[in-house]
Amino acid sequence: MGRTQSDLLDMESKMPWHSRFDLLGITFLVFLGSALGALPSIEGSGRDLDYLGNLSRFLSQFFPPDWSILDRTLSGLLETIQIALVSTLLAILLSFLISLGASRNVAPLWLLWPTRMLLNMIRTIPSLLWALIAVVIVGSNSLAGVIALTFYSVGYLAKFFSETFESTDLSAQSALKSLGAGPLQAFQYGLWPNARPIIWSHCLWMLEYNIRSASIIGYVGAGGIGLHLKLYAESAESWNKFSLVLLCILVVVTLLDFTGEKIRHAIRKKLDGVAAQKH
């Protein structure tokens, strides 16, 4: 016999109050409470400023952008892209080796945990801090940028690579072993072809990310377009030059985002291929 609506309401009212909260609800409440609790500590200067007036005056100095510095900006951007390319290449090579040590299905336990700890530590340091460290060591130049972004990227790429190796279909690898292939051969021709497209997608993403990062690390002296940003921001009446640099970065990053996304999508689609027919 079905229960009436009032029975159900009655039953619900007798359930303990906290049974309505799950992990999502609790974490959301904790977050909201903490954010509201933090509000009183966020203070302005205390002076009575004309915020909107300040903003419009400031932004009006951005326009029109100063196109006379286009050549200089483009060569700065080129240096930024070169820093990103070289650091991504180095990071890919290092990450490949390190990721093998961080993959559960490849590395022994004694190697697995130290490698993962190392990667966690590398990821803790933000790219700007890596840049500062590199500038202190090799001076203010683009080499510092390459060193900084290489270390920064390894923290992420090696993690992505090892996750890819762990989630890749292992059946081809074991099939080759049963046909007489050695462990390295089975990895190279069985596991690697299945992991490679995903790994390349991660590499492309990292390259995009590094071009964005390389635009800012110049701010602390690690080469590239960031240095231009810093100079224009610190000298008087140069906000129209600053805006041109921003505009150029925006165009490059947008183009890159768009192309990268298209390529990654095409790779995934090709690998999934006729998956529907396979099962």
Add this chain to the structure above:
Amino acid sequence: MSRPSTLLEARNIGLRLEERWLFRNLSFSIPTGAFISLTGPSGVGKTSLLRILSRELSPTEGELFCPLDPAPKKAMIFQDLQLAEGASSLTNVLSGSLGKYSSIKTLFGFPQKEKERGLILLRELGLEMKSNQWASTLSRGERQRLAICRTLLSHPTLLFADEPVASLDSEWADKTLATLLDSQTKKGGSIICSLHDELQVQQFSNYILRLNPSDPSSWSWEEPNPIS
């Protein structure tokens, strides 16, 4: 003419899975140059028997006996194919030959003569135009033929094939079985192949092993075209 030598002998083998006997007291021998069909309805234990013969699985009772020393080289064509999806068809085929070479030799590719053999096999099974395509982009039937090429390139003496033509139309199925038969028997190897289609069973087999789902002990061994 001398009696054909035996590659492998099954002596009273039986397999019990989840409280049920799939087959019992199974005894037969696999001579050289033979095409043996393994048949019976789905779930009767054909895949399990192939896995026992390839020593991937141990029988519950009985034993396998191999009179040759060293033991003949074995290979299996898997029902789920197990291809490297992101590698080209040719690379998939060539990886069947890995056992013949050291890791160093195959680190940067395969020897030219293997490539030629691989391409010949691909052409025989109608895949020559797809040699550079990733395995993931092929149709189910093409993938099945690709897996067969890969296993053939490993040159096994004993080839176990788990429903190797299940996804092929009858024309390609006949052609593929003929290729398997030809490549195995002309070098003194044998093939044990699970098949569903009775016409194919009759057309290609030297011996037929039929498993019976209602009585695990009443399997039958037929010799329509025995090796003399």
